[in-house]
Amino acid sequence: MMKMKIAIVCYPTFGGSGVMATELGMSLVNHGHEVHFIAYKKPVRLTDLNQNLHFHKVNVPDYPLFSFVPYELALSTKLVDVVKNNSIDVLHVHYAIPHAYAAYMAKKMLKEQSINIPIVTTLHGTDITLVGNHPSYKTAVTFSINKSDIVTCVSQSLKEDTLDQFDIKKEIVVIPNFIDISKYIIQQDLCLHENPIPAKEFIISHVSNFRPVKNVTNVIKIFYNIQKQLKAQLLMIGEGPEKSVAEDLCKELGISHLVKFLGNTNQVEKNLCHSDLFLLPSSAESFGLAALEAMASKVAVISSNAGGLPEINIDGETGYVEDFDNIDEMSKKAISILSSKEQLDSFKNKAFLKAKEYDINNLVPLYEKTYQRALDSIK
Numbered sequence: 001m002m003k004m005k006i007a008i009v010c011y012p013t014f015g016g017s018g019v020m021a022t023e024l025g026m027s028l029v030n031h032g033h034e035v036h037f038i039a040y041k042k043p044v045r046l047t048d049l050n051q052n053l054h055f056h057k058v059n060v061p062d063y064p065l066f067s068f069v070p071y072e073l074a075l076s077t078k079l080v081d082v083v084k085n086n087s088i089d090v091l092h093v094h095y096a097i098p099h100a101y102a103a104y105m106a107k108k109m110l111k112e113q114s115i116n117i118p119i120v121t122t123l124h125g126t127d128i129t130l131v132g133n134h135p136s137y138k139t140a141v142t143f144s145i146n147k148s149d150i151v152t153c154v155s156q157s158l159k160e161d162t163l164d165q166f167d168i169k170k171e172i173v174v175i176p177n178f179i180d181i182s183k184y185i186i187q188q189d190l191c192l193h194e195n196p197i198p199a200k201e202f203i204i205s206h207v208s209n210f211r212p213v214k215n216v217t218n219v220i221k222i223f224y225n226i227q228k229q230l231k232a233q234l235l236m237i238g239e240g241p242e243k244s245v246a247e248d249l250c251k252e253l254g255i256s257h258l259v260k261f262l263g264n265t266n267q268v269e270k271n272l273c274h275s276d277l278f279l280l281p282s283s284a285e286s287f288g289l290a291a292l293e294a295m296a297s298k299v300a301v302i303s304s305n306a307g308g309l310p311e312i313n314i315d316g317e318t319g320y321v322e323d324f325d326n327i328d329e330m331s332k333k334a335i336s337i338l339s340s341k342e343q344l345d346s347f348k349n350k351a352f353l354k355a356k357e358y359d360i361n362n363l364v365p366l367y368e369k370t371y372q373r374a375l376d377s378i379k
Contacts, residue, residue: 004371005034007082009075009103010094012043015209016289017124020154020177021094022046027180027364029053036082040071045266056082072098072105079106083117090371092120093148097137100144118374121148123172125158125286125307142166150374154287155308161286175366176311177287181359184269184296191273202232202338205275205299207268207290208282210240215304217242218281218327220249220259222302225331227258230338234259237271272297276344277334283324285309296355300347302334312358318351 006028010021022045025035029052036054037043049055060074079102082088091106093099100121110117121144145151145162151170153159159172204223208214216236223234236246236259243261250256262271268290272278278294280303287308291301295312301319303309315321320333337344 002372003032003034004089004368004375005036005087006090006092006371007036007038007079007086007088008092008094009038009079009099010043012037012039012041012046013209016177016287017094017122018043019045020124020289021092021122023178023180023360024364024367026053027360028367031364031368033368034086036086036088038075038078038082044264054086072102075099075102076105076109079103080109083110083115084113088117090118090120090374092122092367092371094122095124096121096141096144100148101140104144104147116378118149118378119147120150120152120370120374121145122175123151123153123158123162123286125154125284138166142168146170149377150370152370155311157308157311158286161307173370175363175370176308176358177289177292178358178360178363179289179292179296179355181296181356184273184293184355187269187273188298200231202226202230202277203235203275204232204277204279204334205235205237205272205294206279207237207272207293208240208280210238210242210246212242213282213284214240214242215281215283215324216246217249218324218330219279220246220253220255221327222279222281222331222334223259224253224255225327226334226338227255229335232258232338235271235275236261237263237265237268239264268293269297272299275299276348277302277338278319279330279334280304280309281322281324281327281330282306282309288312292355292358295351296358298348298352300337300344300351302330302337312354314350314354317347318354319347 008025011018022043028035034052038056040058058075058078091103093103103119146169152173152175154177206219250259278299278301280291282304285307301313303313304324305321310321313319322329
């Protein structure tokens with residue numbers, strides 16, 4: 001495989017798309033490529049930079065004239081500069097809005113200077129199912145996707161949603177999200193060393209950005225039902241607009257002493273390795289990276305059947321899937337799993353085996369082939 005210079009554009013946040021893009025870039029460096037991240041701040045999981053791993057900040061001037069800061073203009077200008085100054089081979093943009101649109105503008109500006117660069121666009125979910133489908137954006141999103149040289153998405157469910165909701169002419173290739181399984185294996189060993197004696201209470205966990213779509217109040221209600229029958233505590237990992245709502249509900253139900261709100265973390269595996277059961281009752285989920293991270297930590301999963309979740313959380317094997325608002329059934333199945341050590345261990349082991357299929361070393365080669373296809377498409 002030819003060594004390439006790849007520019008990656010992503011949201012630098014704790015959300016699934018930013019995490020995956022960052023992990024992909026760092027793994028590409030380990031495969032011998034040179035990677036340049038471009039964002040308005042350093043991605044949260046981007047660790048040490050080196051001669052093959054770079055970060056370029058997009059500076060957006062704040063003029064009184066603008067009611068809304070024109071980030072797309074600043075981003076497309078930065079893309080042109082980075083491509084020219086670093087001889088970039090491929091632009092890989094995560095999220096259709098505004099990254100694919102800005103990448104297309106950069107591509108046109110570069111072509112004026114006789115530089116031809118391919119764009120790979122990866123769709124992650126809310127850029128399609130929520131934001132992108134809004135009438136204010138839909139035409140631009142459709143245009144941006146169709147003008148990309150290669151389009152990928154993270155689940156079969158998202159591919160079907162995209163083709164159903166937008167007039168897409170391009171082929172969409174499914175390359176699922178991934179995890180570095182070695183990181184979770186190491187953490188599992190550390191957890192066993194730290195806690196050689198099984199805990200006397202069950203640990204339930206939830207990881208998200210605490211947005212309304214994640215239904216964190218449903219997590220609290222399911223846990224409330226669990227703790228009425230089994231000794232347990234709940235770890236709520238993340239930050240977001242619904243956090244205070246969840247905290248208030250814990251107080252109302254009288255379970256605040258059993259629920260720990262841990263905030264954001266760059267090392268979610270350190271918390272997940274102590275868990276027995278993971279709850280993710282999202283009403284929309286293009287892939288469900290948080291569920292995969294739990295499974296890689298040998299944690300059984302109770303999730304909704306939204307989007308791509310049933311593709312990774314296999315009902316009756318790695319956990320159970322239900323309608324996002326079916327709190328009673330999720331509670332019953334959670335209690336059922338936890339009430340039998342033999343059954344719990346079986347779910348945990350099968351969850352880990354399923355997660356291994358999504359190891360980064362299995363999926364990075366697919367992106368390398370995708371980049372090569374993109375390069376070949378512009379020759």
